Amino acid sequence: MKTRIKPDENGFYGEFGGAFVPEMLYNNVNELQNKYQSIIDSKEFQDEFQALLKDYVGRPTPLYFSKNLSAQFGAQIYLKREDxxxxxxxxxxxxxGQVLLAKRLNKKRIIAETGAGxxxxxxxxxxxxxxxxCTIYMGEIDIQRQKPNVDRMLLMGAKIQPATSGSKTLKDATNEAIRAWIKDPVDTHYVIGSVxxxxxxPDLVAQFQSIISQEIKVQLKEQTGNENPDYVLACLGGGSNAIGAFYHFIDNKKTKLIAIEAGGEGVNSGKTAATIALGKKGIIHGSKTYLIQTNDGQIVEPHSISAGLDYPGIGPIHSYLNDTKKATVVSVTDAEAIQATLDLSRKEGIIPALESAHALAYLSKMTFNLEDVVVVNLSGRGDKDLGTIQKYMNNEQ
Incomplete structure (x- = not known):
């Protein structure tokens, strides 16, 4: 599996990244560091992984040319249909990918954190x-606002462990999952969901998600004759969908990479998750990156209408891409994301996840030429968000 962006031997992208973990987890993390690349590069692993992506997941996902959005924004707008x-x-x-890896590491139990579910x-x-x-750690608030996904997890036999501390959202679910991993490091693999x-x-997840940009290149070549778009847009929370969409374009100077954070009620409102806009360098969940914190280093509780972007930091890869100007990080508000959700639903018959709607919302803030080719990563579908959308609209009336 060829990579376009790799950490150094200590896991750093420039000054961001690393492995800042409790002593109880040294062995687990070292085992992963020493074995993950050789396992996922092996023919046996790749054969099984690629077969499941094709026949079980349903890849490749379509790259859909949206005539309606193209006419609205004056560019050639494509949606990568991860939904x-x-x-x-x-x-x-x-x-x-990670559960296949865990089986090859002889792990018996999987734990994971989730926000949007x-x-x-x-x-x-x-x-x-x-x-x-399987045990899933999820913030108590997210359990309430993402009930359809909770029901799906339970139906498939997973156990749900509520996180009841702090903001009771994604950050706190991650804290609880790490504590659980410390208690049972030998038989447990922690499937982290973002970079x-x-x-x-970060490297492991980026490699598994790089299939998104790999497919975009092939599909654009088929549809336009050119594999490199002018712009790729993706929402940015922890950053897995964004790095997947950006991965194979990072070294291509033609393609502008734009990551859209959750501005919440406004970057300066005190209710936001716009990490790059407000963040300072620090350590969160085992790596050095940008995070929203007070002057004395206390993490500030983030806010977003989208549960999946409700995180006070971003992946270290994205901190590196921002600081090296290989990507541009911007933000849109809750209200703008809701409006983008309504627009896509009514103009294309596609209900996007509120996370993905942040990327769609930024189209209205850009100026294009008619020949510009723009890919928006539609990272998820909005079935899970219908209750949140309805509640927001009722409150606005």
């Missing part, structure tokens, strides 16, 4: 398929 994957989002790409559903799905015990956490997780 059409089995389980409804890009998360299944990584979940299948899509990673939890994907992990529960992979565990049901491959026969491993966050200690090395090698």
């Amino acid at each position: 059409l994957n089995h389980t409804g989002a890009h998360k299944i790409n990584n979940a299948i 899509q990673h939890g559903v994907a992990t529960a799905t992979a565990c049901a398929l491959l026969g491993l015990d 966050v956490g200690p090395h090698p997780y």
Whole structure:
């Protein structure tokens, strides 16, 4: 599996990354660091992984040319339809890969964190398929606002462990999952759902998600004669869908990479998850990156209407891409994301996840030429968000 962006031997992308973990987890993390690349590069692994992506997940996902959005924004707008994957989002790409890896490491139990529930559903799905015990850690608030996904996880045999501390959202679910891993490091593999956490997780997840940009290049070549778009847009929370969409374009100067954070109620409102806009360098969940924190280093509780972007940091790869200007990081608000959800639903008959809607919303802030080729990564579908959308609209009336 060829890579375009690799950490150094200590897991750093420039000054970001590393593996800052409790002593109890040294052996686990070292085992992963020493074995993950040789395992996932092996023909046996790749044969099984690629067969499951094709026949079980449903890849390749379509690259859909949107005539309606193209006419609206004055450019050639394509949607990468990750929402059409089995389980409804890009998360299944990584979940299948990591559970296959865990089996080859002789792990008996899988744990994972989830915010929007899509990673939890994907992990529960992979565990049901491959026969491993599964426990999902999820914030108490997210359990309430993502009930359809909770029901799906339970139906597939996963156990749900609520996180009841802090903001009771994604950050706190991640804290609880790490604590559980410390208690049972030998038999347990922690399937991290984004490009966050200690090395090698950012690289591991990025490689599994790189299938997105790999397919975009092939599909654009077929449809336009050119494999490189002018712009790729993706929402940015932890950053797995964004790195998947960016991966094979990072060294291509023609393609501008734009990551869209959750501005919440406004970057300066005190209710936001815009990490690059507000963040300072620090360590969260085992790696050095940008995170929203007070002057004395206390993490500030993030806010987003989208549960999957409700995280106070970003993956170290994205901090590196931002600082080296290989990608541009911007933000849109809750209200703008809701409007983009309504627009796509009514103009294309596609209901996007609220996370993906952040990327769609930024189209209205850009100026294009008619010949510009723009790919928006539609990272998930919005079935899970219908209650949140309805509640928001009722409150606005």
